[in-house]
Amino acid sequence: MSESRILNAALRGKIMSASDAAAFIKPGDNVGISGFTGSGHPKFVTQALADRIAAATARGENYRVGLLTGASTAPEADGALAKVNGISFRTPYQSDPDCRNHVNAGDCGYVDAHLSHSGQNTAWGHYGKLDVALIEVVAILEDGRLIPSTSVGNNQTYLDVAERVILEVNTAQDMLLEGMHDIYTVGLPPNRKPIPIVAASDRVGEPYLRVDPRKVVAVVETDCADRDTKFTPPDENSKRIAGHILEFLGHEVKKGRIPANLLPLQSGVGNVANAVMIGLNESSYENLTAYTEVLQDGMLDLIRSGKFTCVSSTAVSFSAETTVDFKKNLAEYRKRIILRPQEVSNHPEVIRRLGTISMNGMLEADIYGNVNSTHVLGSKMMNGIGGSGDFARNAYLSIFMTPSVAKNGALSCFVPMVSHVDHTEHDVQVLVSEHGLADLRGLAPRQRAKLIIEKCADPKFRPALTDYLARAEKGANGLHTPHLLGEAYDWHLRALRGESM
């Protein structure tokens, strides 16, 4: 059955086992793999490589690789390699527990990067030479073109740049995916042209990946499902946050700033994002679109209900349950879903042109509107900035949202000064917690501080934040952005000691 998926004769001659293919990946190699939010990553060769690394390590040899992806992958890819401490370098995004541990221990060099930057940085050689591209595809056509899988990510760039190519042909992926993708190559300066997308639904490329067949050293047949990205039903706080956002969007429409069908939506992952989607599904909005980087369960519901006329993304990322529905109705869904390279889904050019409404989660914000998306207490890497910066800087509306407290109320997500900045005050327009929404547009720092404390902070922490602000304004450093540098991080230091902030 799988034979029929590899129609190109030359590439059919390269079929081999995952462990034979993994032998093409040498110690010290940089490997660019497919995979974005647990979809479309290689499933077998990465595990075979992990076995090779474990065996070499047992022999006392040093066998580690640099790992470049689209974004997060899954236990079979990041997970397997991190478990054997086989990743010496990692970019641009990860969320695997073992990988995270090695990153934080400092023995995996992690370059957390804007997703729109990662492809071009690889092509320019900023991460060194790319030795191997390891890409999951759905099938190989007779002429050698490749049907992309459930994510596009940096696949075309890695195929173009890598010295050697290994393809995984995954029969667990549905052949009906053919035609869903839109592969457009941005290229490098000085030869770049305008990306001609003026609506989320525009197709500007072709539905196939291309590879120089002479570079393909191995083709591996696999049959393995994507990650089961569990869907968590929204809790009360998420519903409240979503409610504030939906009310605010209604207000923007009423003001005439955005059309009645809004502007293309971009949404991060998780509980709150799901709640917003559910809210939109129950709303009176029609003919919505999304220009986003990942299409999850909540958004698929809106395609099913007809609310979304089109979702442009670089990956799908579903629960096992939704995957069943997705496959069953793929012929229909395919008409409303476009999967693009992440350099296009996250390109500042297109995002600013379309003017997305961007909603992203965060770890903490400070009273002046700076946002920390990545570093717990200023030092521990959680996952990475992902595409949040690509969208926040260029969106029509840049919204960051979080419950007001964490760790059962011990930690405030609104603090005097964030312990790491991923999104500066210049790029954060709206902050939301379950308590309310702070519209920061057009406000100077002191005004922002008062509004954030009043609208977003938990009542338990409001007096201390107000007190900090008042004393900072009176202090020697009480100027444009008043701060008490001697105690700006006392909140985090208390948390580091295991106390309440």
Add this chain to the structure above:
Amino acid sequence: MSESRILNAALRGKIMSASDAAAFIKPGDNVGISGFTGSGHPKFVTQALADRIAAATARGENYRVGLLTGASTAPEADGALAKVNGISFRTPYQSDPDCRNHVNAGDCGYVDAHLSHSGQNTAWGHYGKLDVALIEVVAILEDGRLIPSTSVGNNQTYLDVAERVILEVNTAQDMLLEGMHDIYTVGLPPNRKPIPIVAASDRVGEPYLRVDPRKVVAVVETDCADRDTKFTPPDENSKRIAGHILEFLGHEVKKGRIPANLLPLQSGVGNVANAVMIGLNESSYENLTAYTEVLQDGMLDLIRSGKFTCVSSTAVSFSAETTVDFKKNLAEYRKRIILRPQEVSNHPEVIRRLGTISMNGMLEADIYGNVNSTHVLGSKMMNGIGGSGDFARNAYLSIFMTPSVAKNGALSCFVPMVSHVDHTEHDVQVLVSEHGLADLRGLAPRQRAKLIIEKCADPKFRPALTDYLARAEKGANGLHTPHLLGEAYDWHLRALRGESM
């Protein structure tokens, strides 16, 4: 003589004195004025308005306005209004000493914004209604179109959005400026199209500003030169910084990453920028271009010498001496200079497409590569972020440069943790001081720290930085980005006390 500059009959009927025109600006009005880096700002009506404000204040009345510009202006505009404390709100950039004092005292609400954002934010109404546009032009054509002055900035947006318009026709500006400008309107979502610029020299609009003549309430004739933006010859440290940058660019060409004529240059203002331009002028590079926001003395030298085939900018900003040469040879210079709206000169779409080489100054950087461009000791606003973020995020090369120390060596410009973040580690690729250049591309935080300390920090401060890093790595917060939050700002606290860092 000036009569001939106002060819439109209807608008000729609106000629009046500056003080009569200023009466159209009411207390509480938002006024969008022309002006960018001391060029093309209104010279008379702002001063007349300041007089009105002073008189009203003396009568105990509250007469203040919101002031929106392109960027910094001059003593006749920002300066005059700030002196009488007449500015209640200010955006997107200022550098006037009196204005800065009011910003830091907290009695002028300052929204420091990316220059590419300021026009669209105004059009969307994020700063409230724009009551008046006050725009300097060179002349008014018979059909009512306007010859723009020495800066374009947000002029077309302000003319489009404002309820009332006041024009200053400045006979001190040369009529030969006609044809130098390229006015292209980006518009608002969902109706935006690709900006068809694929080279710095592309013209995509028309050379005139347009205004609805029914909105024009006053035309004022002026005859006053732009600000004399003094040219400071580079000192030794600036020459060393420039030397490191030029050597690095040569290396990039050799690696084949950029063409032999480089990529379009963007350069901030000041001593170091001048040194780089002088270095380029003495180099063997040919057929250079610039895609930048301000064209200064140093860049004009490169046009004169033939090194630059084209400079695209939104403003010129010259010393009095260079202005003489500029006017004398305007017919020639006009062939190689394009002045665009700042929404285009600073647009992420075009900057990423062209892949600029961007060089900007800063106040301080930390050992992990975060950059503070705006806030002295975390609180005092210096000028603003200007266009540095538009370029740094989207450039091919994002370079930030500073002498290693300030205040005669008392302060280190490389610190454990910056006291304010304008450019995050994700957007800073290269740091340079007189001691050396740190190429941070592809490096994880701990690697960046070691390199920045070794290459950029002053030897006097290196041991303390190394010690901080070593102890941070061993501490409870010694994870992905090691920090000692309890002492991260000790350096700044010492400076606040007037001690050496």
